[in-house]
Amino acid sequence: LQTRQTTLHDGGAIQGKKEAELEKAEDKRKALMAKAYGGTIANPKELETLEKEIASLGRTKDRIETELLELFDIVDGASRAVQEHEGLVAGLKSELARTVETYESERARLNGEIEGLAGERAELAGAVGAASLQTYDRLRERLGNLAVAVTDGHICTACRMNIPIVRIKHLIEGSDFEKCESCLRLLWIERDPDDTDAEDSAGAAE
Incomplete structure (x- = not known):
């Protein structure tokens, strides 16, 4: 031009x-x-x-x-x-x-x-134990903000490695948190209240 x-x-x-x-x-x-x-x-x-x-x-x-x-x-x-x-x-x-x-x-x-999520996080943080929250913050900083991995049966969806049955059982029973032995992320189990497959699987493995 x-x-x-x-x-x-x-x-x-x-x-x-x-x-x-x-x-x-x-x-x-x-x-x-x-x-x-x-x-x-x-x-x-x-x-x-x-x-x-x-x-x-x-x-x-x-x-x-x-x-x-x-x-x-x-x-x-x-x-x-x-x-x-x-x-x-x-x-x-x-x-x-x-x-x-x-x-x-x-x-x-x-x-x-x-801003809304920050407010929700602050509310949720108050309901989580201080030690668990500190662990989560350290992992998030170390692992690039991805500190939690959802389970897929007995598989960690972050690293695709098997999760020991005992850890699945602890999660089902309401443990504060369990870590993946491979990637060290906190594990989270997603299931419907009426879904008993995870409990049955964990019980059968014992």
Whole structure:
């Protein structure tokens, strides 16, 4: 876009100079023609000199007009290109504004959720033993915020290693926490209140 704008600006400046040159050459040619054919020149040699100068100015006029036509094409092309690029830039700016607006809205929503979750965490932390909470915080810092793994039967979903039956049994019986022996994350067992598969499995293994 900047290159096209420069071409348009420079072309306009050159066009102005060429038009001034053309006007000057045409004015001089008309003045010489009036002088040569106004009946005041009696010397044939002087008239011949004036006619040569008039012819030279005519060629200069033709050359400048040709250059102006070529310049018009260049300036016109640059002008169209600038308009197209400006339209594209305007579209991109509009899209950017919409993206920023969406981002700000989403950020505000997420900040609200974070504040809500922080409040919930504070409430839940009060119901958890201090030792368990300290253990959880240490693991979260060490393991990249993923301190708890859900069990899938006898499998730790974080590392996919087997969990000893005795640990599953402790979880079912309401142990404060059990750790995966492989990845050291705290284990969490998810089950419906009426689901007795885990208890039956743990009991059968004993």
